Amino acid sequence: xxxxxxxxxxxxxxxxxxxxxxxxxxxxxxxxxxxxxxxxxxxxxxxxxxxxxxxxxxxxxxxxxxxxxxxxxxxxxxxxxxxxxxxxxxxxxxxxxxxxxxxxxxxxxxxxxxxxxxxxxxxxxxxxxx
Amino acid sequence: xxxxxxxxxxxxxxxxxxxxxxxxxxxxxxxxxxxxxxxxxxxxxxxxxxxxxxxxxxxxxxxxxxxxxxxxxxxxxxxxxxxxxxxxxxxxxxxxxxxxxxxxxxxxxxxxxxxxxxxxxxxxxxxxxxxxxxxxxxxxxxxxxxxxxxxxxxxxxxxxxxxxxxxxxxxxxxxxxxxxxxxxxxxxxxxxxxxxxxxxxxxxxxxxxxxxxxxxxxxxxxxxxxxxxxxxxxxxxxxxxxxxxxxxxxxxx
Numbered sequence: 001x002x003x004x005x006x007x008x009x010x011x012x013x014x015x016x017x018x019x020x021x022x023x024x025x026x027x028x029x030x031x032x033x034x035x036x037x038x039x040x041x042x043x044x045x046x047x048x049x050x051x052x053x054x055x056x057x058x059x060x061x062x063x064x065x066x067x068x069x070x071x072x073x074x075x076x077x078x079x080x081x082x083x084x085x086x087x088x089x090x091x092x093x094x095x096x097x098x099x100x101x102x103x104x105x106x107x108x109x110x111x112x113x114x115x116x117x118x119x120x121x122x123x124x125x126x127x128x129x130x
Numbered sequence: 131x132x133x134x135x136x137x138x139x140x141x142x143x144x145x146x147x148x149x150x151x152x153x154x155x156x157x158x159x160x161x162x163x164x165x166x167x168x169x170x171x172x173x174x175x176x177x178x179x180x181x182x183x184x185x186x187x188x189x190x191x192x193x194x195x196x197x198x199x200x201x202x203x204x205x206x207x208x209x210x211x212x213x214x215x216x217x218x219x220x221x222x223x224x225x226x227x228x229x230x231x232x233x234x235x236x237x238x239x240x241x242x243x244x245x246x247x248x249x250x251x252x253x254x255x256x257x258x259x260x261x262x263x264x265x266x267x268x269x270x271x272x273x274x275x276x277x278x279x280x281x282x283x284x285x286x287x288x289x290x291x292x293x294x295x296x297x298x299x300x301x302x303x304x305x306x307x308x309x310x311x312x313x314x315x316x317x318x319x320x321x322x323x324x325x326x327x328x329x330x331x332x333x334x335x336x337x338x339x340x341x342x343x344x345x346x347x348x349x350x351x352x353x354x355x356x357x358x359x360x361x362x363x364x365x366x367x368x369x370x371x372x373x374x375x376x377x378x379x380x381x382x383x
Binding site: 002005009010012013016018020023024027029031032033034035036037038039040041043044047048061064065067068070071072073074075076077078079080081083084085086087088089090091092094095096097098099100101102105106107108109110112113114116117118119120121122 | 147148149151152154155156163171172175176178179180181182183184186187188194195196197202205206208209210212215216217218219220221222224225227230232233234235236239240243244247248249252255256258259271273275284296298299300301302303304305306307308309311314315318319320321322323324325326329331332333334335337338341342345346347348350351352353356357358361363364365366367368381
């Protein structure tokens with residue numbers, strides 16, 4: 001059943017969010033620290049386990065894959081509701097701070113990646129299949 | 131008569147949003163093809179979305195771009211944090227645990243380095259523009275971390291609403307810059323493998339920026355980048371008003 005996939009994913013998210021707020025609470029702030037990230041880790045582990053045991057049906061997987069496929073459209077919708085006007089009207093200080101912070105991030109990708117074992121580049125995408 | 135027919139687009143706002151985004155994606159695909167496929171269709175769709183947000187923001191005068199225009203209110207739901215986070219979690223399905231393990235140490239390092247570096251850059255910019263009060267320097271510095279960390283820090287430290295607004299603006303500029311520039315800088319920055327995506331997520335931090343930046347670059351990298359990015363704002367909210375403020379206070383107090 002399709003809903004089983006959604007329930008698995010939703011369950012991971014509910015538990016992850018609870019853990020995220022718990023971490024925040026323990027650190028003394030009212031915020032969700034990494035709840036979505038923990039949900040993702042749980043989904044990676046549990047979906048792998050269920051698939052290894054052949055207990056995640058194709059229909060259940062398609063429930064998750066649907067949302068995966070909706071990711072880019074959702075991101076586009078997210079973009080349409082950004083406060084772009086505020087960014088444009090922000091003035092030089094906000095521009096410099098925001099741009100310089102982004103630039104430094106790009107410069108740091110290589111040196112910090114080098115701290116870990118090498119990860120192979122993904123193979124090129126054959127054809128745009130969307 | 132027009133008003134009666136208008137119910138078609140206003141009755142089910144979320145459904146209208148599906149139609150609007152579908153049209154945007156289609157046009158982006160056509161534009162991408164017309165440009166010889168050099169720019170990814172998702173990158174074009176994202177820029178189009180941001181342009182629509184600008185137009186909508188100017189028209190409605192709200193904070194949520196096109197979603198504040200009545201007709202398009204469904205975009206607020208479709209692009210809101212519930213759908214966004216649910217879709218982000220779904221991308222983890224199929225991510226490789228081995229790749230995530232490889233990126234463990236660099237991913238954590240990237241989070242801490244980036245909170246510190248962003249805050250230093252934001253604080254330095256504030257200093258350069260004549261802000262000398264430690265609370266104001268810290269708040270604007272925190273804004274360069276993300277647009278959520280800025281106001282959280284500012285409120286915790288009692289900054290003025292003008293400075294808080296400035297910190298939000300710095301964070302929004304960062305987030306939008308990440309969305310737009312990532313597809314063009316990815317290759318040069320070495321962002322072509324899962325481990326680098328984890329580091330990128332930790333360095334850029336803004337969940338929306340990373341979500342859109344990777345979507346426009348290579349959607350297969352999304353789970354790796356999003357995973358680390360989701361820790362960033364929380365870490366910033368934790369460190370900026372505490373350690374960050376103490377450091378600023380020691381230097382400029």
